[in-house]
Amino acid sequence: NKAQEQDKKVVVAGCVPQAQPRMDYLKGLSIIGVQQIDRVVEVVDEAVKGHSVRLLGQKKDNGKRLGGARLDLPKIRKNPLIEIISINTGCLNACTYCKTKHARGDLASYPVEELVERARQSFQEGVCEIWLTSEDTGAYGKDIGTDLPTLLWRLVEEIPEGAMLRLGMTNPPYILEHLEEMSKILNHPRVYAFLHVPVQSASDSVLMDMKREYCADDFRRVADFLKDKVPGITIATDIICGFPGETDADFQETCDLVKEYRFPSLFINQFYPRPGTPAAKMTQVPAQVKKQRTKELSTLFHSYNPYHHKIGETQLVLVTEESFDSQYYVAHNKYYEQVLVPKRSEFKGKMIEVEIFEAGKHFLKGRPLDGSEVFTPSIAEPLQQGEVSGLSQVTYSIRLCLCLLCQLLLEPQR
Ligand code: SF4
Numbered sequence: 001n002k003a004q005e006q007d008k009k010v011v012v013a014g015c016v017p018q019a020q021p022r023m024d025y026l027k028g029l030s031i032i033g034v035q036q037i038d039r040v041v042e043v044v045d046e047a048v049k050g051h052s053v054r055l056l057g058q059k060k061d062n063g064k065r066l067g068g069a070r071l072d073l074p075k076i077r078k079n080p081l082i083e084i085i086s087i088n089t090g091c092l093n094a095c096t097y098c099k100t101k102h103a104r105g106d107l108a109s110y111p112v113e114e115l116v117e118r119a120r121q122s123f124q125e126g127v128c129e130i131w132l133t134s135e136d137t138g139a140y141g142k143d144i145g146t147d148l149p150t151l152l153w154r155l156v157e158e159i160p161e162g163a164m165l166r167l168g169m170t171n172p173p174y175i176l177e178h179l180e181e182m183s184k185i186l187n188h189p190r191v192y193a194f195l196h197v198p199v200q201s202a203s204d205s206v207l208m209d210m211k212r213e214y215c216a217d218d219f220r221r222v223a224d225f226l227k228d229k230v231p232g233i234t235i236a237t238d239i240i241c242g243f244p245g246e247t248d249a250d251f252q253e254t255c256d257l258v259k260e261y262r263f264p265s266l267f268i269n270q271f272y273p274r275p276g277t278p279a280a281k282m283t284q285v286p287a288q289v290k291k292q293r294t295k296e297l298s299t300l301f302h303s304y305n306p307y308h309h310k311i312g313e314t315q316l317v318l319v320t321e322e323s324f325d326s327q328y329y330v331a332h333n334k335y336y337e338q339v340l341v342p343k344r345s346e347f348k349g350k351m352i353e354v355e356i357f358e359a360g361k362h363f364l365k366g367r368p369l370d371g372s373e374v375f376t377p378s379i380a381e382p383l384q385q386g387e388v389s390g391l392s393q394v395t396y397s398i399r400l401c402l403c404l405l406c407q408l409l410l411e412p413q414r
Pocket of ligand 1: 090091094095098099100101135
């Protein structure tokens with residue numbers, strides 16, 4: 001509205017207009033859907049000429065729906081050090097509260113070789129960190145006869161020394177099939193020991209109403225197995241407070257899960273019914289109750305601090321970003337814990353060794369060690385499947401010792 005008031009041309013892109021292009025606020029505006037991003041130049045050209053264009057079609061290949069845009073499209077990265085690769089679009093679920101599914105549809109995975117090529121090219125362009133994303137990375141490959149561990153083993157061969165790979169969100173059901181392999185991959189020195197597994201609720205009856213297709217014990221199996229096999233791993237999760245039908249007892253089960261795992265990174269969402277979803281038609285929990293539960297969970301989250309015991313540790317961290325207040329550079333250690341380091345230009349994009357001297361709720365602060373080696377990403381020697389050494393074996397041993405001393409990371413609460 002503001003842009004239009006200023007007589008600017010507007011193009012609306014992404015899932016929301018794709019799912020509901022007839023909403024009032026979109027009237028007369030140009031829209032580009034999730035599978036048409038490669039035609040953005042046409043849409044902008046037309047919008048500039050004052051025309052309203054809507055490209056919302058679903059691409060098909062031999063009748064099969066294709067997923068997102070081509071992987072080799074030209075790209076300007078928001079952060080030139082980080083490449084974000086979507087490994088698949090859509091998912092295999094039908095969660096009753098979800099709007100994304102309406103826009104993204106069923107699972108459509110990119111072929112392994114295309115993803116490997118994208119990663120290889122990114123490293124050649126100076127990237128030092130790759131994030132793999134999707135609605136559900138655990139489901140990757142089920143539609144094309146492959147799976148997530150196969151992709152990850154191919155990708156780790158491409159990660160140069162001094163660079164890292166971060167895996168995105170996975171729902172519990174599909175990752176359960178791959179726990180053994182996933183634990184080996186997450187122990188790889190060039191892969192962050194970090195997994196985002198959204199539990200949403202610890203009540204089986206709420207999970208059933210959400211149609212999440214797992215029970216709380218499935219989540220526990222994933223978390224317990226990985227915590228056992230990947231020492232120090234960070235398990236981040238999401239929780240929805242006040243889903244329709246959630247009783248006080250259901251909510252208590254969720255609080256108990258948080259007390260049990262003390263998630264360092266917890267995304268708390270107060271339930272909001274997305275129009276057109278099955279959950280919007282269910283009997284809603286009163287707004288006051290939803291608010292109260294969200295507050296209670298948030299207080300619980302802020303009642304613990306899993307970082308203090310890390311003070312004094314020596315850690316290898318990869319510097320990729322700048323802090324919001326521009327005072328520090330932001331780096332991450334093996335567990336994808338946020339470590340603030342001094343803003344020295346020679347650190348950007350490098351792996352450095354620091355001593356942790358301060359810990360807050362959401363961060364650690366690290367002091368660079370004098371004379372420690374600085375790793376600059378370089379094209380790596382291919383690794384064999386199952387091989388754990390990417391830096392030196394000595395470095396790996398040191399990291400493993402730190403893992404045993406460490407627990408979990410904290411990230412800003414959403
Ligand atoms: S919330 Fe459920 S339906 Fe929606 S994208 Fe995630 S897994 Fe798919």
